[in-house]
Amino acid sequence: METETVTLIATTAFGLESVVKREVQALGFTDIRVQDGRVAFTARISDIPRANLWLRSADRVLLKMGEFEARTFDELFEGVRALPWERWITPNGKFTVLGKGVKSQLGSFRAIQSITKKAVVERLKGAYALDWFPETGPEFTVQAALRKDVALLTLDTSGAGLHKRGYRVYTGKAPLKETLAAALVQLSFWRADRLLIDPMCGSGTILIEAAMIGRNIAPGLHRTFASEAWPAIPASAWHLAREEARDAIRRGEPLRIFGYDIDAEAIAGARANARRARVGEDIAFQQKDIRDLWIDQQYGILISNFPYGIKLLDYKELNDIYISFNKTFRKKKGWSIYVLTADKMFPRYFKRGRPDRVRKLFNANIEVHYYQYYGERPPR
Numbered sequence: 360m361e362t363e364t365v366t367l368i369a370t371t372a373f374g375l376e377s378v379v380k381r382e383v384q385a386l387g388f389t390d391i392r393v394q395d396g397r398v399a400f401t402a403r404i405s406d407i408p409r410a411n412l413w414l415r416s417a418d419r420v421l422l423k424m425g426e427f428e429a430r431t432f433d434e435l436f437e438g439v440r441a442l443p444w445e446r447w448i449t450p451n452g453k454f455t456v457l458g459k460g461v462k463s464q465l466g467s468f469r470a471i472q473s474i475t476k477k478a479v480v481e482r483l484k485g486a487y488a489l490d491w492f493p494e495t496g497p498e499f500t501v502q503a504a505l506r507k508d509v510a511l512l513t514l515d516t517s518g519a520g521l522h523k524r525g526y527r528v529y530t531g532k533a534p535l536k537e538t539l540a541a542a543l544v545q546l547s548f549w550r551a552d553r554l555l556i557d558p559m560c561g562s563g564t565i566l567i568e569a570a571m572i573g574r575n576i577a578p579g580l581h582r583t584f585a586s587e588a589w590p591a592i593p594a595s596a597w598h599l600a601r602e603e604a605r606d607a608i609r610r611g612e613p614l615r616i617f618g619y620d621i622d623a624e625a626i627a628g629a630r631a632n633a634r635r636a637r638v639g640e641d642i643a644f645q646q647k648d649i650r651d652l653w654i655d656q657q658y659g660i661l662i663s664n665f666p667y668g669i670k671l672l673d674y675k676e677l678n679d680i681y682i683s684f685n686k687t688f689r690k691k692k693g694w695s696i697y698v699l700t701a702d703k704m705f706p707r708y709f710k711r712g713r714p715d716r717v718r719k720l721f722n723a724n725i726e727v728h729y730y731q732y733y734g735e736r737p738p739r
């Protein structure tokens with residue numbers, strides 16, 4: 360049973376498909392197919408724990424139940440009822456159905472949801488010879504997603520989104536989602552032996568994610584997942600994956616990671632978050648205004664999520680930040696600079712030259728850009 364193969368789908372935020380694809384590859388999965396917001400791959404049932412524990416930039420891991428054309432409600436009902444739900448959902452399973460439809464004849468999410476729920480119940484009634492389900496057991500979230508009249512039916516193996524690592528005790532004013540922060544680090548040139556700073560680190564998310572990457576700490580190691588309670592996945596697979604993840608942690612060489620923020624409360628919060636993520640020793644946080652930042656190292660990596668101005672700062676303050684940032688980093692050719700901001704004027708203020716790459720992303724539904732300026736490599 361554990362060797363039975365399934366298709367898993369790692370869902371991603373807009374623009375992060377390539378990062379998640381690389382993560383899926385690095386975990387050794389094959390047969391990878393990428394679509395908007397989805398990275399599908401083949402895995403064994405016993406790989407479900409590993410995918411959930413290790414994927415850093417994906418939102419969730421879904422188990423694909425089936426995919427079929429559905430232009431009418433009858434087609435949807437029949438298609439859903441034909442799938443082997445009893446293979447996963449227990450007779451006492453508590454299940455929720457989510458529905459959505461884009462560019463499809465069936466567009467009403469409520470109707471998609473209720474038809475899907477009815478069809479799953481019909482299937483389970485037949486399979487278990489029951490008329491009524493107590494729904495007191497493990498949780499199952501079924502999702503019916505229609506795109507261009509093709510229905511994709513999945514079960515959510517993650518439960519709470521993968522960004523919920525469990526370390527965030529302090530949130531701050533505008534925290535980045537952990538999954539996005541991990542992607543920013545993975546899109547950069549930072550490696551565990553290189554210097555990293557975030558001069559406006561807020562609750563410390565970027566640096567904490569970097570330290571976890573540097574230490575090879577599985578991001579999901581300290582949380583639980585919905586499918587841990589599913590009898591179809593042997594408890595031993597979870598046990599083994601957790602044990603492997605604990606063994607994989609690399610302590611040893613010190614990391615050089617530094618975080619600053621003007622706000623003392625943010626710095627105290629970032630420290631608390633880092634401790635909770637078990638990387639408290641790996642990051643040096645200090646309260647500092649970016650206008651007082653002095654850099655004497657020739658080589659390094661800077662990754663930061665700048666205040667956007669709209670809600671966090673007034674124009675004059677933002678302008679001051681840009682001026683001092685420009686003064687400090689314009690000529691630092693050995694520094695790779697990565698800035699995430701909603702302010703499209705940023706590249707005009709930063710006179711280092713044109714960014715080597717600009718990536719459009721979304722942060723809490725706000726369109727942002729990730730401006731990447733590549734620095735010279737340090738000598739070996």
Ligand SMILES: C[S@@+](CC[C@H](N)C(=O)[O-])C[C@H]1O[C@@H](n2cnc3c(N)ncnc32)[C@H](O)[C@@H]1O
Pocket residue numbers: 530531532533534535536558559560561562563564565619620621622625647648649650664665666667680
């Ligand atoms: C968008 S938030 C960063 C959020 C962070 N990435 C996180 O995940 O929590 C911007 C941060 O810039 C800080 N900030 C604003 N002006 C600053 C300045 N002059 N010097 C240093 N930090 C500043 C704010 O206190 C805020 O924490």
